[in-house]
Amino acid sequence: MSDSPDERSEAAADAADAADTATTDTTEAVDATDATAVDVEDVDHVASLARVDLEEAEREQFPEQFAEILEYFETLDEVPEHDREPELVNVMRPDEVREGLTQSEALRNASETEDGYFRGPRVS
């Protein structure tokens, strides 16, 4: 877990891998029958997968906008399969202990802390 909302050691990972990983977080299938027809239930479902509540105005606009954007994405069907030679490969090195953030630096931006820990909502 990183202590700041930026790259840090994550830069080491191939970003595409990072995006791939997200697939495993959202393995619940979205209705795959007709991609470009998007109704408010589809939008609500994806919003719940992404853990983002929507405003009422967003729920009203998103289905039509998503249908238009996804229809445009559909033109990717015309793209021929392409061999993907990775330009970057992972280069490994042994872990080294280095100076990091102090505990107070790491906790400084947290909304709530307790005894040197982040405090979050209950998980179940």
Next chain:
Amino acid sequence: MAADLNAFITEESIEGADAGPLADATVAVKDNISTAGVETTCGSRMLEGYVPPYDATVVERLTDAGATIVGKANMDEFGMGTTTETSQFGPTRNPVDPDRVPGGSSGGSAAAVAAGEADLALGTDTGGSVRCPAAFCGVVGIKPTYGLVSRYGLIAYANSLEQIGPIAGTVEDAAALLDVIASPDPHDATTREAGADANYAAAADGDVDGMTIGVVPELFEGAHEGVVETVRAAIDDLEAQGAETVEVSLPSVEHAVQAYYVIATSEASSNLARFDGVRYGHSAGHDGNWNETFAETRSEGFGEEVKRRILLGTYALSAGYHDKYYKKAQDARAWVRSDFDDAFADVDVIASPTMPVLPFELGEGIDDPMTMYLADANTTPVNLANLPAISIPAGTAEGLPVGLQLIGPQFGEETIVRAASAVEE
């Protein structure tokens, strides 16, 4: 002046070293680049009040070079926009015409330079976010080769696509800033050794005699007539200085915007999952269970465009759609890359309009995401192919700035700087 344009989210002076190549220079830094002890918001309520505990590598490079940082520049929220209107701290205005947008997402950076509020600026370019505002504000912007500039301390939007890049009033100044920020960084394992001993400022010698410039018809199609005429005139001028032009076709770029938005939103949905209101950033409080609190925090912290992109990315990566969207987008990305590789076997640089449109009026297109996305048609192919590109003022159409984009092969920054400096002649 500053308040009028709203170029900065935070105005604060960070003094650099006493001496160095940028000792006399003031620099605006986009607000998604971490500055130790100075609030860094990404233009979002989510990070309002967030104070980074350390500097991004590029910020260290700036202060080591003697630069004075004058503020954190306004931007589209998390870099998601083409106009700087999705900033949760209000839009930036274009100094050339205050009723128009400065472009985005690095609109505050370009506006600050164009208005003289900073000598130089850093922006970030994920799908055109340095080049677009440079074109709209009539200044110079460089998107470096992926891996030339460290992203350590850059708050991620789509990390396989983005680079930090310089914005300046002249090609030589932009190149000199690139000299300061470019080089490998152990904190960013995607940085490369290539380009480490280049001298970009020295390449701004205006010598295009014998250079071959590829002109891509697909990148002129559908562009505003005044933009096309202005860009063609700038290319003719390079020809008059001894460059040769040839037409090169890049059929893959017709799919670049789609591929870009699939990949960028997919990466965004993963990258922005870190904003949970626990370790940093806005929190809606800790009542209720984790999922409910997380969803409420993110609803309050993120603006509409950010939510739209997180949801589109989540959709594109979800079971049943991953192969249809994400995998096909990666195919398109590989195709764009090989198309450019083939073209650079025959040409030194590739020329196109930076933006196919003139600067939008404030509010003109913000409610129509597709219109906004399509404006990125000429800039996104460069990010997909990990290439360097520069936007340089080519002249004006209807009194508004037009940018010429010059694209180079990987680590070909010296070549595009050389060609761009001839446009200034």
